[in-house]
Amino acid sequence: MKVTVVAGNPKAGSRTLDAGKLVASAVTGSTADSVVDVIELGPGLLGWGDDTVVQAVETVADSDLVVFASPTFKATYTGVLKLFLDQFATGEGLRDVVAVPVMLGAGPAHALAPELLLKPVLVELGATAPAPGLYLADTTYTTDSRIAEYVERWGSVLVAAVTARTGF
Template structure:
């Protein structure tokens, strides 16, 4: 099983990165068949931000290929102006039409206030669905105030999502 997290925060190794990494580890530990190890990677778009403006850049193409060959992709972004970042959008815009067909996508957003919590469902999920991704679970919205309690926040989200996520993974034959 190949699981990738894409982090769309313009700041390298941000809170968003830490959250995406924890979500990836939690999903991997709970969804990978016994005795198997997942191929895990976290891609921090801040590290290649200028390259995203160079359409066809070799490093960006490698990142896109990684995403397109994954079984599960976590797309994580801070909430900027009530939606995801332009950095994440630049990356997703370079995906070919239906590039994520039959790939499970998990939308994750981080924000400072609960009144933006619907951004993960209203803005990030439709972007991923437009690329062909399967978004079988509710997205995860993490408040800045919850970061100290991250294992419980992710655990509660996973517990509510586990049954459907497992059924989709098994149905895909991942």
């Protein structure tokens, strides 16, 4: 199973990236094969055909399971993640990818954001998202039990979706 983490935080090496890696490890039992820290793609995100961006898109599209992580900005996912997702063709760009939408925020006010805002765009791009999105408190995600509880409830569903698609 090829696993990738995509972090759409305007700050490189962010808590968002860390949380995405933790979720990927908890679901699969091992570290992600690839990481795309979107902000590191730089101005190539503003156009089409940048070699680094194309390679990142191919890495994500060729993955079996992708954790898409974003901080909550203005009650939704970040513009930098939107710029990256715009690089994928509608309906086909994430075909055969099992997606896990994850968002971090300061409090519970936006707890439905991953499910209501991030998950629909991933599905529109062709991903399968068989489990609800996961919302994490940005100050406690490393110490609370939210990731473990999510994986206990939904980890087998995510792995089964990958297995059904890949046959292994």
